[in-house]
Structure formats: C-alpha cells, structure tokens
Amino acid sequence: MKNIVIFASGFGSNFQALLDATKDGRLHGKIVGLICDKPGAYAMERARIHSIPVALFERHSFVSKHDMDVAILNQCQDWKADWLVLAGYMRLLSPMLIRAFPRHIVNIHPSLLPKYRGLDAVGQALDQKESIYGLTIHFVDEGMDTGEIIVQVPFEVDVMDRDHIEKRLHALEHQTYPAVINKLIMEESV
Numbered sequence: 001m002k003n004i005v006i007f008a009s010g011f012g013s014n015f016q017a018l019l020d021a022t023k024d025g026r027l028h029g030k031i032v033g034l035i036c037d038k039p040g041a042y043a044m045e046r047a048r049i050h051s052i053p054v055a056l057f058e059r060h061s062f063v064s065k066h067d068m069d070v071a072i073l074n075q076c077q078d079w080k081a082d083w084l085v086l087a088g089y090m091r092l093l094s095p096m097l098i099r100a101f102p103r104h105i106v107n108i109h110p111s112l113l114p115k116y117r118g119l120d121a122v123g124q125a126l127d128q129k130e131s132i133y134g135l136t137i138h139f140v141d142e143g144m145d146t147g148e149i150i151v152q153v154p155f156e157v158d159v160m161d162r163d164h165i166e167k168r169l170h171a172l173e174h175q176t177y178p179a180v181i182n183k184l185i186m187e188e189s190v
Helices: 013-023 042-049 065-078 095-100 121-127 162-189
Strands: 002-008 029-036 054-056 083-086 105-109 132-139 149-156
Touching: 002 013, 002 162, 013 029, 013 042, 013 162, 029 042, 029 065, 029 162, 042 054, 065 095, 083 162, 105 162, 121 162, 132 162, 149 162
Parallel strands: 002 029, 002 083, 029 054, 083 105
Antiparallel strands: 105 132, 132 149
C-alpha cells in the first residue's frame, strides 16, 4: 500500500473526500500525514478526528523558505511518503521538493488549465463571463499550475452564480480526485 501525504491550507473538503475514499476502499493508499501552513485550518481538525498526524509549517517560523522546504521534505521522508497530494495548499513547492518526488506530486485546480491559473480561478472565470467551468488534476512542476495535465472535467453553467458554480465544482472534485489518485497508484503497482 502506498503512503500518501496530503498538503492543505484551509477547510479541507478535498482532504475529507480522500480520507473517505481510503476508508471505503475507493482509494488504495494510506494517508500517513497532513502538511498544513495555516494555524487554525479546519483541515487539521479533520486530521485529528481521523487520527492522522499533522505537521504545521508556518513561513515566519523559518529563517528562509528553503529552510522551511527542507523541513517539509524531511517530514515527508519521515512519514515514508510515496505520493504528495495537494488539496487546497496555497503555496508553491520548491524545486528541491519536486525533484525528491518526480511525477508523484499531484494538484487539483478549479479551472480548465491553462486558463485561470493561481488564486481565485472561479472569480477570474466569472470576470470573463465564462459559460464553461471545470477542474484540472495535474502533476506539480516548478510553475504555478503549469504541470502536465492528468485529467480535466468541464461542465457548462447557465447561471452565473458563484455559489452554484463552486458547489458543482466541489461535488466534481470530491468524486474525481480520489478516483484519479487511485488510478495513478494502481498503475504504478502493476
């Protein structure tokens, strides 16, 4: 069974979806830890409820970003991580960390990349009056949302309402992300 470390910065609904998928057998991996960069993030409470170890890395606690990234890498290695799965983690990973886990770091983004990279992709799409929304799951590289695309799931909207769009996105994310992570793990095991 492959060890998965989740990275999250906020509420952790995708983290919860991944936890649920491991519990009911849809995701054949073991979540061995949560990396978080925001104290008070609800993702940490989700981890506590499920007895998942948490490591909090706040940037101001380190002399440099490099020192923080070395500490994150060491933690991932201590947990014997095979896969790093970003689930609402709002920081770029360092080249050092990316090189340590080649093609084993995955991110989910709420747009059809390469459109609307970075923060508030839904807001960016709403500003452009898009009628097609979707999500992208991709390998992480050194750029912001520029890694090789694994899968995209589009959907059309006729109501330009942020809450409506985000609810549809979250439902798709919670269904798609565990399935894609499981597929990657199973393909590697063959």
